[in-house]
Amino acid sequence: MRRGSGRQGHALGERASYAPACQAADQRRPPKRTESLSLTELRERWRTSAIRAFGACTDYRLAERPRAAAAAGSARVRPLADVVLAAVDTVAVVYVMRCAFARHHLLAEARRHLSYALRGRPHQPGLDQRIVQAAVDDRTRPVGRGRRMTADLRALYRAASRTRPCCAR
Template sequence: MLEHIVAAGTLYSLYFMEEVSARLGWAWEPREVTPGRRPVMEIAGIDQRLIGWQSTRRQQVEDALPLLVADYEERQGHPPGERAAYALDRQAADRTRPPKRKVPQSLSELRERWRASAIRAFGACTVYRLAERARAAAAAVWARVRPVVDIALAAVDTVAVVYVMRGAFKRHHLLAEARRHLSYTLRGRHHQPGLDELIVQTAIDDYTRPVGRRMMTADLRALYPRDLEDQAVLRPLTRNRSALPYERARLAADALRVRVQAERRADRLGSRTRPRTVAVPSAPRSRPRPFHSDRKGGRVPEQPTDVATVEQTRRTLAEAALAMVQEGARERAVHDLRPQPAPATTPPPHTQQPGTLHAPGRTTGGVA
């Protein structure tokens, strides 16, 4: 169970964000604590001064870390790498950890103490209007961010990040990253149950291949069918040690997302029916030019159609229709001004005798 602790933690964070947003109407947004590292999700609209005021442990670690780094460089002769930097960070956290309180305090006592401390530091207006500002910031987040999950893009994003960070991975690594993707995308909105499993299964089916009995790695041949080398697209990012791992992972995810969108665009353009060619006169006229066919070849000569040609055709037809309407109006006006002949005297109606059928053009006679 220990290897699934990260996936379980991301699931808890996802449900916690959704519960807070549903009850209080707040939204979440990513905040970069350390440049180049994975961002953390925090409530939108919270004053950064309050966040820094509560992050006392992080500040204590940052103050103790330079001494440990200097000691490491003196002993080893080079700056610490990724693993060494993480170990030094944990060592600084252990050294600065305060002793536990012998007398426990209740939650109500802690809340009163925290409220009084915040009011002394930032004023009562900042503290008591905290929820109102968070709801206003949430409205701005919902207006800016669409909480829509694209399964294919989520699968590509998950595979790219996990592959660059780990190389070979297992299913629970993909599951943890898929849940992080949902938290970044939905910002506290409710997700459909099983959506994280669907993202992982799509990633495994389309963008991975097995390595050994229990591990797998990325397989991008579905996106790059002409890639002769194995993962040649992502290899420069994995070998670039000058950037931090998560920064390289985001670059890889963005590149694959652009590739997926380009393929979708190409599929849409390829499935569209081509527009018919339109013959356009060289200059706009009041009347449309008569249409002539090629009698020798027995076909209609076609001209290449582009956006400018179609637009010119539309304008020409509109001008021709307007000219015809104006000419018809002038003809009707002239006709109304001419003297009209006196109406002929209408002959009195006559009654038809029973049994008599009048033929057209005859006045009398019929068949009895």
């Protein structure tokens, strides 16, 4: 039998030789660790390895560059909360989740919207209430006799068509 040939005496094809090659690679590979490390432990190991390889000064300078760049970027870009856009987004999300909703559903979604848009930065007191009020006044209509409401789709589409250009025309 020739070297690299199969049991039948002919050379293995590309597909057939793939499985034995994977098997050989697995046999030569060192065994994996069974314990998992936390992110803190991994970072400490990486930092120790970088200090060993490049020195403490280089490690410190390399870590300082991204911090400075992030601080400069966040100083230039101040997050804004557009009440009208937030109201449209809030009503759209709540409407998708539930057809008829109450004011407290809008309030919860407005707060989620602010936490995402402002990324945890403080905002003006009552901004969430202003978003809900704009949503109730301009983007919803009452349903039934209770305090339930639903999205006013004409108002939502009108607002969306003003903010985004339509390519379908």
